[in-house]
Amino acid sequence: MTAEIIHRLHFAFTITFHYLFPQLTMGLALLIMVLKTVALRTGSETWDRAARFWGRIFAINFVFGVVTGIPMEFEFGTNWARFSRLSGGVIGQPLAMEGVFSFFLESAFLGLFLYGEKRISKLMHWFSAVMVFLGSWISGFFIIVTDAWMQHPVSYTRMPDGHFEVISFWQLLMNPWGLLQYMHNMTGAVVTGSFVMAAVGAFYLLDGRREDYARIFLKVGVIAGVISSVLIIFPTGDLAGKYVAQYQPAAIAAMEGLFKTETGAGIVLMGQPNEETGQIDNPIVVNDVLSFLIYGTTKAEVKGLDQFPQDQWPTALPLLFYAYHIMAGLGTWFVLLMVVATLLLWRGRLFTSRWALWALLLSFPLPYIANTAGWMTAELGRQPWLIYGLMRTSEGFSSTVSASNGLFTLLGFMGLYALLGLLFTVLIYREIDHGPEPKKPATEAAAAD
Amino acid sequence: MMGFLWFWLVAVMIVGYVVLDGFDLGVGVLHLFLVRTETERRATLASIGPVWDGNEVWLLAGGGTLYFAFPLLYASAFSGFYLPLMIVLWLLILRGVSLELRNHIDVGVWRALLDGVFGFASALLTIFYGAALANVLRGVPLNADGYFFLPLWTNWQPGVLPGILDWYTVIGGLVALVALTLHGALWLSLKTSGDLEQRARTVVSPLWLILIALTVVSLFATIAVRPASLDNYFRYPVTFIVPVGVVASLAAIRLWNRKRQPLKAFLASCLYLFFMLAGACWGLYPVLLPDSTGAANDITLARAISGPHTLAVGLAWWLVGMALAVGYVVFVYSRFKGKADAHAEGH
Numbered sequence: 082m083t084a085e086i087i088h089r090l091h092f093a094f095t096i097t098f099h100y101l102f103p104q105l106t107m108g109l110a111l112l113i114m115v116l117k118t119v120a121l122r123t124g125s126e127t128w129d130r131a132a133r134f135w136g137r138i139f140a141i142n143f144v145f146g147v148v149t150g151i152p153m154e155f156e157f158g159t160n161w162a163r164f165s166r167l168s169g170g171v172i173g174q175p176l177a178m179e180g181v182f183s184f185f186l187e188s189a190f191l192g193l194f195l196y197g198e199k200r201i202s203k204l205m206h207w208f209s210a211v212m213v214f215l216g217s218w219i220s221g222f223f224i225i226v227t228d229a230w231m232q233h234p235v236s237y238t239r240m241p242d243g244h245f246e247v248i249s250f251w252q253l254l255m256n257p258w259g260l261l262q263y264m265h266n267m268t269g270a271v272v273t274g275s276f277v278m279a280a281v282g283a284f285y286l287l288d289g290r291r292e293d294y295a296r297i298f299l300k301v302g303v304i305a306g307v308i309s310s311v312l313i314i315f316p317t318g319d320l321a322g323k324y325v326a327q328y329q330p331a332a333i334a335a336m337e338g339l340f341k342t343e344t345g346a347g348i349v350l351m352g353q354p355n356e357e358t359g360q361i362d363n364p365i366v367v368n369d370v371l372s373f374l375i376y377g378t379t380k381a382e383v384k385g386l387d388q389f390p391q392d393q394w395p396t397a398l399p400l401l402f403y404a405y406h407i408m409a410g411l412g413t414w415f416v417l418l419m420v421v422a423t424l425l426l427w428r429g430r431l432f433t434s435r436w437a438l439w440a441l442l443l444s445f446p447l448p449y450i451a452n453t454a455g456w457m458t459a460e461l462g463r464q465p466w467l468i469y470g471l472m473r474t475s476e477g478f479s480s481t482v483s484a485s486n487g488l489f490t491l492l493g494f495m496g497l498y499a500l501l502g503l504l505f506t507v508l509i510y511r512e513i514d515h516g517p518e519p520k521k522p523a524t525e526a527a528a529a530d
Numbered sequence: 531m532m533g534f535l536w537f538w539l540v541a542v543m544i545v546g547y548v549v550l551d552g553f554d555l556g557v558g559v560l561h562l563f564l565v566r567t568e569t570e571r572r573a574t575l576a577s578i579g580p581v582w583d584g585n586e587v588w589l590l591a592g593g594g595t596l597y598f599a600f601p602l603l604y605a606s607a608f609s610g611f612y613l614p615l616m617i618v619l620w621l622l623i624l625r626g627v628s629l630e631l632r633n634h635i636d637v638g639v640w641r642a643l644l645d646g647v648f649g650f651a652s653a654l655l656t657i658f659y660g661a662a663l664a665n666v667l668r669g670v671p672l673n674a675d676g677y678f679f680l681p682l683w684t685n686w687q688p689g690v691l692p693g694i695l696d697w698y699t700v701i702g703g704l705v706a707l708v709a710l711t712l713h714g715a716l717w718l719s720l721k722t723s724g725d726l727e728q729r730a731r732t733v734v735s736p737l738w739l740i741l742i743a744l745t746v747v748s749l750f751a752t753i754a755v756r757p758a759s760l761d762n763y764f765r766y767p768v769t770f771i772v773p774v775g776v777v778a779s780l781a782a783i784r785l786w787n788r789k790r791q792p793l794k795a796f797l798a799s800c801l802y803l804f805f806m807l808a809g810a811c812w813g814l815y816p817v818l819l820p821d822s823t824g825a826a827n828d829i830t831l832a833r834a835i836s837g838p839h840t841l842a843v844g845l846a847w848w849l850v851g852m853a854l855a856v857g858y859v860v861f862v863y864s865r866f867k868g869k870a871d872a873h874a875e876g877h
Contacts, residue, residue, distance in 0.1 A: 141630065147583055148626040152619045154593055158608025159615055162677070165608075169601025170836035174844060177594025181851035184587040189858035192580035193865060200865050244601070246837040479609035481679040490616040497620055501627060508634055 087487035088160045088478035093460075094491065095152050097453055098498045102146035104452050107221055107267065108274020109139050110214040112301055117210040121203060131297050132210070133198075134517035135278070139213075140195055141508050145501065147188075152494070154180075160487065164467055164477030167244045171237055171253065172227045179223035187216025221270070222263055229259030231468050232459065233328055239471075261324055262459070265317035269455060271309035272415060273448040278302035279422070280445035281513055283438040294517050296432060299441075303431070307423045310415035318412065319374075325462065326375045329469065331389045332462030335398050336405040337371055338364075339385040346371040346383040354402045359386075396464045396474075404457035411451040418444060532841045533816065533831040536599045539848065541811045543592030548659070548710075548807060549800045550585040550859075554578040556714020558625065558652025559707070561645065564718070564733065570726045571645070575632065577721035577870035581862065582629065586622070591855070598844060602676055602834040603818045610670060610678040611662065614694045618658050625651035653707060660706025664699035664748075667810055668692065668755050669820035672827040688755050690823050698755050705744045709806070712737040713799045716783070720792035721870045734787045734795075742780060745806075749773075752813070756820065759813035769812060775805035 113135050120128035154176060157165045165173070190212035198206050230237075236252035237245045247253055279302025285295035326333040334340075338349045340359040348370040352361035369379035376383075386394055395401050418440055425431035431438075463469055467477040557578050565571045597604045608615060628647040635641060668688050670678045683693035692699075715737060718730035752759050763769050782798035814820070818834055821827040835841070 141634075144583065144626055144630040147586065148623040151586070151590060151622055154590055154597075155608060155615055155619060157597065158604045159612050160609075162605035162609035165597065166601050166605035169597050169604055170840045173594060173598025173601060173604070173836075174840060177591065177598050177844075178847060178851065180587060180591030180594045181848065181855060184590060185584065185851075185855035185858050188584035188587050189862045192584060192862055196580040197865050240837070247840055247843070250839070250843040479605075479612070481609050481677045482612050486612060486679075490613070493616065493620060497623060501623070504627065504631060508631065511634065 082484055082488070084480075084482070084484040084487060085475050085478055087484045087491060088482070089474065091160050091487055091491045091494070092156055095149065095156065095494055095498075097456075098502075099146065099149040099153055100453065100456065101449060102142045102149065103217070103221070104270045104273045104449070105277060106139055106142045106146055107217045107270035108272070109135055109142070109278070110210075110217045110274075111271055112274050112278055112305060113139060114210050114214045115301060115305075116297070117207045121207045127293055128297065130517045130519070131294055134294070134512075136194060136210075137512055138509065140191070141505070141512065143187075143191060145505055149498070149501070160479055160482065161467075161477050162479035162481070164472065167472065168230075168468065169244075171245045171247050172230055174247070174250070175223040175226040175230075175254070179220050183216045183220035183223065187213055187220065190216065218267065221267055225263045225266060226254055226256065226259045228459070229256045229262055232262070232463055233258035234468050234471055245468075258324060258328070261317065261321045265313065265321045265455075268309050268313045268317050269448070269452045271305060272313055273452060275302045275304075275306035275309060276415075276441075276445050276448045279306055279441045283442040284513070285516070286432060287435065287438050287442065291516050291518075292432075299431060300426065303419060303422045303426050303441075306415070307419040310412070310419045314412055314416060323375060326383075329462060330384045331386065331393055332395055332401075333375070334384060334386045334389070335395045335401050336458060336462060337383075338402050339371070339383060341387050342382060342385040344372070344382045345369045345380055346385075348374070349406075351406070354399050356398055393465065395461055397461050401458060401461040401464075404454040404461060408451050408454040408458055411447050411454070414444075414447065415451070532838065532845075533835050535845070536835065536841060537811070537815060537818075537831055540592065540596050540599060541808065543588060543595050545804050545807050547585070547588035547592050549713075549803050550588055551582070552656075552710045552803060553713045553717040553796075554582040554585055555652045555656050556710040556712065557717060558648050558714070559656065559711045560714050560718065560730070560733070562649035564715075564726065564729050566725075570722070573722050573726065573870050574718065575629070577718065579629075579633075580866050583626070584859065584862065586626075595844075595848070598840060599836055600818060600831075600834040601836060603829055606672070606676045606678065606829060607666075607819055610680055611665065611694065612679065613682055614658060614662065618655065618662075621651045621655050621658070625655065656707045656710045657703035660703040661695060661699040663706070663807075663810060664702025665694060666819060667702075667752055667759065667814065668696075668698055669822035669828075671823045672819070672821040672825075672829065674825075674827055676827065676829055676833070688822075692822060698751050701744070701748050701751055705741075705748045705806075708737055708741045708744055709799075709803065712741055712783070713796075713803065716787065716792060716796040716799050719787070720796050723869050731787060731790070731792075734783070738780070738784055738787075745776065745780070752810075756813075758820075762812050762815060772805055772809040772812060776802060776809065779805060 113132055116128055116132035116135065119125065120132055157176070190209040193201060194206065194209040194213055197209070201209070230253060233256060234245075235256050235258075236248045236250075238248055239245055278298050282295040282298030282300075282302055285291045286299070322333070325336075335354075337346075338352060338354045338361045339346060340354075340361075345368065347366040347368040349361050350365045350367060352364035352366075355362050372381040372383055373379045375381065422431060422437055422441060425434050425437055465473055465475070467474040557574060561571065561574045565574055593604075624647055628644040628651070632641060632644045632648070635644070665680070670680060671691055672678050681693050683695040684691060686693070686696045686700075688696045688698040712734060715730045715734050719727050719734070722730065763772075779798045779802040783795050783802065786792075786795035786798060816831040817828045818831060819829040821829075836844075
C-alpha cells in the first residue's frame with residue numbers, strides 16, 4: 082500500500098470513529114436543554130431526572146468524543162504536514178477557535194452540570210445545560226468552516242512559496258458552502274439524538290418498565306425526530322445538493338452515477354456503477370427526476386462524468402455512489418417512520434402500538450450510518466482534491482512519514498478503537514438498563530468496602 | 531513585533547496546559563501509591579473529576595494556536611515527532627477512558643485494572659511531555675525544507691542524529707515526572723482531608739529533594755547539549771531573574787508546605803513550572819526548533835510565522851476568547867473550591 086492510501090485511511094478511520102460520539106452529543110445537547118426547560122418551568126422532578134439521565138449518557142459520549150477528537154487535530158500535523166504547512170494560516174484559525182471558544186465553554190459548564198448541581202441554583206443548572214448546548218454547536222460550526230474551505234476555498238491568496246493566506250477572515254467564516262453544510266450537518270446530529278432518545282423510550286415501553294420516563298423520551302424524541310428528518314431533506318439537503326451540483330459537478334455526476342451527459346436525466350435509485358463500461362449495472366431508474374431535483378425542470382441538461390478528464394473523477398467512485406445512496410435512502414426512511422410515529426402520537430396510540438415501538442427501537446443505528454455516509458459523500462466527492470481545485474490529496478500527506486510508520490499507528494488505532502467501542506457499548510447499555518432513577522447514594526457503596 | 535508576541539502567546543498556552551493538566555496528571559501518578567481505601571480514592575478522583583477534561587482543552591487550544599500562528603513549525607514538528615505523538619494520543623485516550631469508566635464500574639477487579647491504567651498512562655504522559663520539551667531544546671536533524679523524522683531511539687546520545695529518547699531527553703522526562711507528581715501532591719493536600727491530606731503533605735519532602743537535584747542536572751545538561759541556550763541571558767542579563775524565580779519558587783514550595791498552607795504551596799509550584807518553561811522558551815528565542823546537524827536549518831520565528839492579516843485577526847479573537855476562557859476556569863474552580871467531596875453523587 083502506498084503512503085498516500087495509508088494516510089487517507091488513517092484519517093478516514095479515526096474521524097469516522099470519532100464522529101460517532103459528537104453527532105450524539107450535539108443532538109442530545111439540544112434535547113437535554115428541552116428537558117431542562119420543561120423541568121424548570123413545571124418544577125417536575127421526573128423531567129429533571131430525565132435530563133440528568135441523558136446528561137449521564139451525554140457525559141460518556143463526551144469523554145469518548147474528547148479522547149478520539151484530540152487525534153484529529155494532531156493528524157493535520159502528523160499525517161498531513163505538507164497540507165498543514167501551506168494552509169495552516171487559513172484553516173488553523175477556525176481549528177484554534179474551536180478550542181478557545183467552544184471547548185473551554187463546553188467542558189467548564191459540563192463539569193458544573195454533572196458535578197455541581199448541589200452547589201448551584203436551579204436556574205444556574207439550567208443555564209449550564211444551555212451553555213453546554215452552545216459550546217457543542219459552536220464547536221460544530223468551526224469544524225464545518227474548516228472543512229468548507231477545503232470543499233470550496235474562498236477569500237484566499239496564494240503566496241510565491243505556495244502557501245495560502247486569508248484575505249478576509251469574515252468571509253472565511255461566512256463561506257456559503259459552510260453555512261449550508263452546517264445546517265445540514267447539525268440537523269443530522271439532531272436526527273441521531275432524537276432517534277436514540279425515542280429508541281430508549283420504545284425499549285422501556287416494550288420491556289414494560291419505567292413507563293413515565295418512556296413517554297417523555299418518546300414524545301420529545303418523535304417530535305424532534307419528525308422536525309429534523311424533514312429538515313434534513315428539505316431545505317438543507319436540497320440546498321446542499323444544488324450547491325455541490327454547481328461547484329463540484331464531477332462529484333454530483335459520480336454521486337448519481339451519471340457517466341454520460343443527459344437532458345432530462347433520470348435518477349438511479351439502485352445499481353452498481355461500472356467504471357470499465359461507463360454505465361450502471363442492474364439499474365433502477367426514474368426518468369427526468371435528477372434534472373428536476375437539480376434545476377427544477379425535467380428538461381435540464383445534467384453534466385455527466387464524460388465532461389471531465391478522468392484524472393478529475395472522484396477516486397473512489399463506487400464507494401461515493403453507494404455512500405450517497407445509503408444516506409439518501411435512509412433519509413427517506415427517517416421521514417416515513419417519524420411521520421407515522423407523529424400521527425400515532427397525536428392520535429394517542431403510539432405508546433400502545435408495539436410494531437411502531439419496535440420500528441423506532443430497531444432504527445436507532447440508522448442515523449449513525451446515514452451521518453457517516455453523508456460525510457463520506459462530502460469527502461469522497463471532494464477527491465482527488467484536498468483543497469478543491471487547488472491542491473491534490475497526493476500533494477498533502479507527510480512525505481517524511483513512511484507507509485510503514487503510518488500502518489503501524491493505523492493498526493494501533495484500530496486495536497484501541499475496537500476496545501473503546503466495546504467498552505462504550507457496555508457502559509451505555511448499563512446506563513440505559515439502570516435508567517433515570519436516582520443512583521444508590523455513594524455513601525452506601527463506600528460503606529460496602 | 532507580532533513574532534515576539536505570538537511566540538509568547540503560544541508559550542502562555544503551553545504553561546497553562548502544564549500548570550493545569552499537570553496537577554491531574556500528578557494526581558494520576560500519586561493515587562497508585564498514596565491512596566489506601568475506596569473512600570480516599572473517591573476523594574482523590576473527585577478532586578479532579580470536574581476539571582480534568584477542561585484542563586486538557588489547553589492542549590487542544592494551544593495546538594490550534596501553534597497551528598495557525600506557525601504552520602511550518604506545526605507541520606514539521608508533528609510529522610517529525612510522529613511516533614511519540616501517536617503514543618501520547620494513545621495514552622491520553624487510555625487515561626481519559628479509564629477515569630470515566632471508573633465512575634461507572636463497581637467490580638473490584640476491574641476497578642483495580644482501571645486505576646492501574648490511569649496511573650500508568652499519567653506517569654508515561656509526564657515523561658513524554660518532558661522528553662518532548664527536551665527534544666525541542668536539543669534540536670533535531672532538519673533538512674533544508676524544514677522537515678525531519680526521528681526514530682524513538684538510536685544510540686541514546688544527543689548527537690547529530692539523535693532519537694526521541696537519549697540520555698538528555700530522558701532527564702527531561704524525569705524532571706517532568708517528578709515536578710508534576712509534586713504538583714499533584716500539593717493539589718491533593720489542598721483538596722483532600724484527614725490521613726490522605728497528611729500523606730500527600732509528607733510525600734512532598736522527598737519529591738522536593740529529588741526535584742532540586744534534577745533541576746540542577748537538567749540545567750547543566752541543557753547548557754552542555756546546546757550552549758547557545760545561554761546567549762539570550764547574557765545579552766539581557768536582567769532575564770537571569772528567571773532562574774532566580776525557579777530557586778525562589780522551589781524554596782516557597784517547601785516553606786509553605788511545612789507551614790500547612792497548601793494553596794500557597796500549590797501556587798508556588800505553578801510558579802516553578804512557569805519559570806522553568808519560560809526559561810526554556812527564552813533560551814530558544816527566536817528559534818522555534820533548532821537544527822542538530824549544524825547546517826543552519828533552524829526553524830526560526832521569522833521563517834515559520836503566518837501572514838499579517840491572519841495574526842491581526844487572530845490576536846483580536848484570541849484576546850477575547852482567552853479572557854472568556856479564563857473567566858470560565860476561575861468560575862468553575864471557585865464553584866468547586868474547598869475540599870473535594872468523596873460522597874459527591876458525580877454523575
